[in-house]
Amino acid sequence: MANIAKLFTVRANTLLQAAARQPQVATRFSSTANNWEFIKTEVTGEKNNVAVITLNRPKALNALCNGLMKELSTALKAYGKDANISAIVLTGSEKAFAAGADIKEMAPNTYSQCIQGNFLNDWTEVARTQKPIIAAVNGYALGGGCELAMMCDIIYAGDKAKFGQPEIALGTIPGAGGTQRLTRVVGKSKAMEMCLTGNMINAQEAEKVGLVSKVIPADQLLGEAVKLGEKIGTHSNLIVQLCKEAVNTAYETTLQEGLKFERRTFHATFSTADRKEGMQAFVEKRPAKFTSE
Numbered sequence: 674m675a676n677i678a679k680l681f682t683v684r685a686n687t688l689l690q691a692a693a694r695q696p697q698v699a700t701r702f703s704s705t706a707n708n709w710e711f712i713k714t715e716v717t718g719e720k721n722n723v724a725v726i727t728l729n730r731p732k733a734l735n736a737l738c739n740g741l742m743k744e745l746s747t748a749l750k751a752y753g754k755d756a757n758i759s760a761i762v763l764t765g766s767e768k769a770f771a772a773g774a775d776i777k778e779m780a781p782n783t784y785s786q787c788i789q790g791n792f793l794n795d796w797t798e799v800a801r802t803q804k805p806i807i808a809a810v811n812g813y814a815l816g817g818g819c820e821l822a823m824m825c826d827i828i829y830a831g832d833k834a835k836f837g838q839p840e841i842a843l844g845t846i847p848g849a850g851g852t853q854r855l856t857r858v859v860g861k862s863k864a865m866e867m868c869l870t871g872n873m874i875n876a877q878e879a880e881k882v883g884l885v886s887k888v889i890p891a892d893q894l895l896g897e898a899v900k901l902g903e904k905i906g907t908h909s910n911l912i913v914q915l916c917k918e919a920v921n922t923a924y925e926t927t928l929q930e931g932l933k934f935e936r937r938t939f940h941a942t943f944s945t946a947d948r949k950e951g952m953q954a955f956v957e958k959r960p961a962k963f964t965s966e
């Protein structure tokens with residue numbers, strides 16, 4: 674009997690510890706959250722200002738079928754408009770962030786259907802999101818999964834993560850940024866090697882080539898990604914948005930154009946209340962209170 678009681682206490686303590694490690698789940702967005710088929714959403718962080726979107730199609734290793742991408746777009750749009758959300762974390766399961774576009778779903782596609790339906794164009798919602806998105810990648814990020822992670826602003830990888838563009842083995846090529854974003858991030862030789870062989874690289878190599886900014890033990894990955902979102906969330910949402918736009922411009926234009934854009938955006942911050950508050954707070958040696966105005 675004593676043994677059973679002891680066992681129960683140990684189990685209860687383990688559950689409590691596990692619960693303490695989990696990010697807090699708030700109720701915001703719950704009206705739609707219950708209806709998701711392919712994703713899960715929650716709002717977390719001490720200030721309830723970090724949204725976590727979890728790809729949730731375990732049987733297919735989070736293969737990115739149309740339904741999943743539609744739900745992801747809808748959630749991103751909703752969080753993008755939610756003034757209480759400062760950052761978004763996008764994650765998957767321990768085995769797979771996402772194993773790519775859904776091969777079974779796209780297999781019957783014809784050329785004319787791809788052209789007329791502008792296949793994969795609706796994926797760009799992720800890259801259009803104005804708020805910072807952090808990809809927390811555990812397990813496989815392959816094909817469209819790797820491209821999805823690269824559409825995010827920052828990638829944190831679990832120590833068992835694997836990245837690759839294996840489309841070549843399917844008789845096709847990457848179609849959502851794999852030949853473009855990857856090349857800009859890791860350079861021509863590594864991108865070419867990955868795209869032409871389909872070989873995967875592990876988390877450590879991904880960090881070495883600059884594809885991910887940090888490698889973290891798999892079980893701590895989500896917590897660290899949320900902490901990063903919370904840190905970003907201590908700043909002005911408005912200025913964070915401008916800064917994200919300026920960094921992204923580096924990928925989309927020439928150095929001269931980019932520098933001009935940066936300078937003008939920098940000047941524009943001088944018209945905001947948050948810039949005044951940030952500098953005033955420094956002078957008065959107190960924390961800034963940002964209002965995103």
Ligand SMILES: C=C(C)C(=O)SCCNC(=O)CCNC(=O)[C@H](O)C(C)(C)COP(=O)(O)OP(=O)(O)OC[C@H]1O[C@@H](n2cnc3c(N)ncnc32)[C@H](O)[C@@H]1OP(=O)(O)O
Nearest residue numbers: 732733734736772773774775776777813815816817839848
């Ligand atoms: C944008 C474009 C064009 C693209 O993304 S193209 C797709 C690129 N991605 C790929 O080629 C990766 C395909 N997947 C794989 O190679 C292997 O699943 C991995 C990731 C190496 C994992 O291998 P395993 O651990 O042996 O798991 P495996 O049994 O293959 O997969 C589990 C299930 O997920 C399914 N699955 C995995 N990846 C899938 C994908 N991209 N599309 C559809 N189903 C997929 C797979 O068919 C299997 O389903 P079922 O049990 O019904 O047969």
